[in-house]
Amino acid sequence: MITSRSRLLRTSGFRIAVIYLLLLSVTLFALTAFVYWSTSDLVDRQMKETVEAEIRGLADVYRDEGLPRLVEAIGERSGPGGDPKDVYLLIDSEQEWLAGNLETWPEGRMGRDGWLEVRLEQSEDDSDAHLVRGRVFDLEGGYRLFVGHDMNEQEDFRDILLRALGWGLPPALLFGLVGGALIGRYSLRRVDAVRTTGEEIINGDLSQRVPLSGSGDEFDRLAATINEMLDRIDTLMTGMRLVTDSLAHDLRSPLTRAKSGIELALRQDHDAQSYKQALEQTGTELETILRTFEALINIARAEAGVNRLALSSLDLSALVSDVIEVYQPIAENAGLCMSSEIAPDIAIVGHRQLLGQAIANLLDNAIKFSPAGGRIQISVEGGSSPRLTVRDAGPGIPAPERDRVLQRFVRLDHSRGTPGSGLGLSLVAAVAKLHGARLELLDNEPGLVVRLEFPER
16 A cells, blocks of 8 residues: 555655755755855965065065065064964075064975965964965075965865855755655645545546635646536536437437338238328438438537538638528528528638538528518628628527527427427537637517627638
């Protein structure tokens, strides 16, 4: 079994925190080293410049004023009035002391840069030895001059930085580990909430949603997206159940009539004409079933965007004119007046077959529900957003019902006696969604106005 601690160590949040901790440690160490070396270099350069300037000054005193004045100058600078960190020693050719605050010539290590490093003990305790760096200068007459500077402060500064790094790095590592553990635990808790919700949904409870903390962070945004996805899935599942129920209800009648007609024809003795009529009736019922299935397939393909890749540039004006040409005789036979105002050469991007089916459904509904003597008007307007409008003289659709009639198998009370499956406007809505068009149902007083406004070209 995976323990809570092992799960915490395996979280991405904890790993990110550990990586950040390592980067922080390296950065802190590099910054400390940079400060130390930069400061040490600055102090070293200032010391060298000071010592070299001091040597040049004393050499000028010896050259211009002689040995007595040089001894006097060194005494002034190495005495109580001088800087205690400066070190001087002047000896003659016999290594005899002449002036300075050193008693004997220093013994030390000569660096590649010509600077002498020596350790001078301030007391009998070796721990009090100070590091002195200086230069040796040979004067005329065999005299030798040593001028140095006490580097103890630089060493103290280095020790302070090292101690600060030693004391600061472990707490930083500790706080980083604690922070990583807290981040990992927080991330694990939020992920567990998503996992728990997912398990409950898998077990059949589709009403569960991922809880939000209200912080608006990335976990909340992810949870909100997941909840929207679950809402969409729930809507589709509900719609599927409704479609299944409605389909079973709407197909039961034509199937029952077809079955009854066949059984009646088989039980009774009829002539060839009677059998022909029974077969024709059965064919009509099967044709109704096939049209229903075809409409459902077209709606599903349009809603799923399966035909989006088949969208191409087409002439909306020509397409509407072709559909009107087919339905014009039907409208005349029903005693209706069908007129049109179609702007020429209105181009859109669309699916010709589905769009033609949607226009045909609109004209079929207009003819079906308009009373004899009524008027049907079709218009196509251009502009930045092409618009198709169909007006009829039927009973119209009440405003509260206009969203509901766009669902599958929905039929209002006044249309119960007319043939149809309640899929016409559903297909129109699906085709409009596929084309990114805005579908509006308005009042024609009396009658219905259906408007499709396509996106800007």
